[in-house]
Amino acid sequence: MDELFPRPPAEVAPGAVHVPGWLDLAAQARLLDACRTWAMPPAGLRTVRMPSGGSMSVRTVGLGWHWFPYGYSRTVADGDGAPVKPFPAWLDRLAQDAVRAAREAAADAAPFGPAPAAPYDTAAINFYGPGARMGMHQDRDERSDAPIVSLSLGDGCVFRFGTTRGRERPWTDVELRSGDLFVFGGPARLAYHGVPRTHPDTAPPGLGLTGRLNITLRVSGLD
Ligand SMILES: O=C(O)CCC(=O)C(=O)O
Numbered sequence: 039m040d041e042l043f044p045r046p047p048a049e050v051a052p053g054a055v056h057v058p059g060w061l062d063l064a065a066q067a068r069l070l071d072a073c074r075t076w077a078m079p080p081a082g083l084r085t086v087r088m089p090s091g092g093s094m095s096v097r098t099v100g101l102g103w104h105w106f107p108y109g110y111s112r113t114v115a116d117g118d119g120a121p122v123k124p125f126p127a128w129l130d131r132l133a134q135d136a137v138r139a140a141r142e143a144a145a146d147a148a149p150f151g152p153a154p155a156a157p158y159d160t161a162a163i164n165f166y167g168p169g170a171r172m173g174m175h176q177d178r179d180e181r182s183d184a185p186i187v188s189l190s191l192g193d194g195c196v197f198r199f200g201t202t203r204g205r206e207r208p209w210t211d212v213e214l215r216s217g218d219l220f221v222f223g224g225p226a227r228l229a230y231h232g233v234p235r236t237h238p239d240t241a242p243p244g245l246g247l248t249g250r251l252n253i254t255l256r257v258s259g260l261d
């Protein structure tokens with residue numbers, strides 16, 4: 039979709055880059071198709087229960103490794119017990135391309151460190167229905183400091199990007215839309231972040247998705 043106002047790439051913090059419209063509509067549609075397959079049981083989309091007793095409003099499915107509070111396993115240990123679906127090699131290539139694109143978009147590539155040595159091997163596919171949100175948190179259950187790669191499909195959202203010090207201000211609110219890429223690594227790798235709200239009915243009409251999907255790609259550092 040043509041934008042009335044162009045959205046240039048933006049470095050939100052050293053090591054954190056937003057690349058608007060990184061995936062064209064055809065690439066978004068292919069990724070959405072794959073997400074629909076991954077969402078199916080066994081080891082499909084599920085609601086995550088937190089140790090506090092609450093549930094996350096976002097529904098999620100893992101690839102490669104299954105994340106649950108707070109660690110990774112090879113089976114859906116807190117769900118149907120099925121083996122987690124494999125992480126396809128093409129998703130690693132997509133993640134490596136994404137990190138390259140982010141480095142190129144950054145004024146200074148140094149904060150990203152060297153290109154990740156290990157392949158990307160785990161994904162979280164997060165589905166945001168009406169009213170779903172994600173509180174401020176760190177991605178810190180990995181044993182690798184490779185950059186986090188985040189792709190968005192469907193409805194837009196507010197992505198809140200804070201500091202490594204805590205969940206509080208200062209933070210930057212970034213609007214993520216369908217096809218956008220966000221990468222955070224180096225000094226931003228452990229920054230707190232969250233999604234306080236989505237914008238219903240803002241998905242590209244041609245995509246055929248109601249709600250928002252986020253695909254987060256990580257290097258687990260596990261074996
Ligand atoms: O939905 C998003 O954009 C963020 C997802 C996220 O932070 C996570 O899965 O850890």
Ligand SMILES: [Fe+2]
Nearest residue numbers: 175176177231
């Ligand atoms: Fe996260």
